[in-house]
Amino acid sequence: MANLSTIAILNQRKGVGKTTTTLSLGMKLAEQGFRVLLVDLDPQASLSAVCGVSESEKGTLASVFGGSLPGKVGLQDILRDILPEHCCYLAPADLALAQSELGLIFRIGREHVLKAALDTISMEYDVALLDCPPSLGMMTLNALNAADTVLIPVRPELNHLRGICLLGTVIERVKREINPYLSILGVVVTYYNHTLSHHRKAVRAIKAAGLPLLPVGIEESKAVSENGSPDVDPAISVSGDSQAMNHLADYVSKWINRHESKKYGIERKSEIDFDTIDKDKSK
Numbered sequence: 353m354a355n356l357s358t359i360a361i362l363n364q365r366k367g368v369g370k371t372t373t374t375l376s377l378g379m380k381l382a383e384q385g386f387r388v389l390l391v392d393l394d395p396q397a398s399l400s401a402v403c404g405v406s407e408s409e410k411g412t413l414a415s416v417f418g419g420s421l422p423g424k425v426g427l428q429d430i431l432r433d434i435l436p437e438h439c440c441y442l443a444p445a446d447l448a449l450a451q452s453e454l455g456l457i458f459r460i461g462r463e464h465v466l467k468a469a470l471d472t473i474s475m476e477y478d479v480a481l482l483d484c485p486p487s488l489g490m491m492t493l494n495a496l497n498a499a500d501t502v503l504i505p506v507r508p509e510l511n512h513l514r515g516i517c518l519l520g521t522v523i524e525r526v527k528r529e530i531n532p533y534l535s536i537l538g539v540v541v542t543y544y545n546h547t548l549s550h551h552r553k554a555v556r557a558i559k560a561a562g563l564p565l566l567p568v569g570i571e572e573s574k575a576v577s578e579n580g581s582p583d584v585d586p587a588i589s590v591s592g593d594s595q596a597m598n599h600l601a602d603y604v605s606k607w608i609n610r611h612e613s614k615k616y617g618i619e620r621k622s623e624i625d626f627d628t629i630d631k632d633k634s635k
């Protein structure tokens with residue numbers, strides 16, 4: 353049985369830290385011994401660029417996806433080793449992925465292309481992190497169909513909240529129509545600065561809206577509360593803070609292990625009990 357756990361990193365808002373979170377989290381998980389595959393689903397190719405892959409003679413995801421006709425290249429053939437001392441590979445993108453996205457519209461089974469490609473390498477990796485573009489187009493739909501769960505990076509701004517609720521609706525629809533096993537891993541706050549009251553207010557609003565805020569960074573908030581500012585929230589600034597990224601990686605690795613166990617039928621308990629997490633936080 354394949355043991356790949358697939359996580360879509362998604363928010364249709366631009367510049368919320370999706371790519372940064374994908375790369376930092378992927379590298380941390382690889383350091384922990386997971387076999388990691390990063391998938392750049394954005395025609396802007398920011399993830400490929402930060403990994404130092406600007407052009408690839410081996411081909412890019414566009415040659416795997418194809419367009420109105422299937423691609424001729426296998427996913428395995430385009431992968432690039434980006435962290436030689438650990439197992440961390442990249443499926444790079446380029447602008448041609450925008451053409452693929454247009455072509456896919458005319459293709460039968462268009463939302464299954466990524467899932468089929470990932471199935472071909474599912475024995476070689478433990479986790480695939482899908483860096484989605486800032487849109488709800490065909491690449492994102494492919495990601496949601498291929499994913500087991502969704503991680504939502506969000507900026508602590510009140511005007512971003514409506515977008516996350518909309519995303520929740522899209523995820524529910526995908527769940528109903530094409531991927532019944534899709535879950536939400538959680539919302540992770542990026543760019544958080546606890547000294548800014550509008551950031552604290554936004555994080556409170558995320559919780560009040562019932563969104564599953566990840567419990568990473570709790571220790572930091574304790575430290576600050578001891579200094580007498582109880583209003584500080586346990587949210588974190590992911591990419592700017594490697595300790596916070598370690599927390600996130602630990603949290604995600606626990607999820608991966610639980611997910612793998614479930615696949616093998618060893619453990620069949622619920623995945624993450626966000627109610628309990630919320631109660632713990634309010635102590």
Ligand SMILES: Nc1ncnc2c1ncn2[C@@H]1O[C@H](COP(=O)(O)OP(=O)(O)OP(=O)(O)O)[C@@H](O)[C@H]1O
Nearest residue numbers: 366367368369370371372486542543589590591592
């Ligand atoms: N927590 C953070 N604090 C400060 N700067 C950050 C943080 N996370 C990301 N950045 C910076 O913000 C910019 C946008 O981040 P990133 O590319 O990860 O966002 P994105 O959501 O992938 O954007 P896009 O929607 O365009 O794909 C980058 O220059 C990145 O270095």
Ligand SMILES: [Mg+2]
Nearest residue numbers: 370371394398
């Ligand atoms: Mg990006």
